[in-house]
Amino acid sequence: MEAFLISTGIVALAEMGDKTQLLALVLAARFRRPWPIVWGILVATLLNHAIAGAAGAWIMAAAGPNVMRWVLGVSFIAMALWMLIPDKLDDENALPKRQMGVFLVTVWAFFLAEMGDKTQIATVALGAQYDPLIAVVLGTTFGMMLANAPVVFFGDAITRKVPIALVHRVAAGIFAVLGVLALLGVGS
Known part of the structure; x- marks a missing residue:
């Protein structure tokens, strides 16, 4: 249960203001069909984080x-520093142009956007640190869903009320503490 809860919390915090969260907002605004977007995020995240967690293990x-x-x-200390650099969606027009349907566009866009992303790197690190691997993958996926599903449904209202800079600083602090604890061998 520890692997699941830690993975959920770390990824949910790391995802705040992340480019994939911005992608969720763009997809919701563009397609206005929340359920296929949420299901697409789930499938893409499960695939991506299963690969990342297995790589870590x-x-x-x-x-x-x-x-x-x-x-x-x-790695955790580097993640702490990276958290202090806000993400932006590099190219909103990078979404596939073909008529793939909202679900497939979301799976494709999310899977690619997650490559090399903070949350994927965190999943690699968590997969290396915790057993069982399935708890890490389910936890990181749940964390992604906690951060992204509300954006799909309530995006604009949430982004105006949540102080993303504060969330980034808190997440950076958590990553820094985890990094120091790992270097000291606490929990090994």
Whole structure:
């Protein structure tokens, strides 16, 4: 349960103001069909985070616990710094032009946008740190859904009321603490 809850919390915080959250807002505004967008986000996130979590678990097995303690510590501290840099959606017109349907457009766009994203990197690190892997993938996916589903349904109203800069600073602090704890070997 610990792996699920930590994964959920970390990814939900990391996703606030992230480019994929902005993508959810763009998709909702463009298509005005929330349910296919939410289902598309779910499918894309499950696929992407399953691959990322498996990569983290494989890296842990290959590198060993001592090396991974340092890799994880430095990775979490780097994530803390990265959280302080707000994301923007690089190109709103980068959505597929073909008539793929709202669901498939969302799956495609989200899967690609999540590549190399903060939440994917966090999933790799969490997959390396926690067992069972399924709890990490389900937790990170749930965190993504907690952050993105409300944006799809209530996007504009939420973005005006939530102080994203504060959320980024709190998330950065959490990542920094996790990084220091990993470097100190706490919880190993």
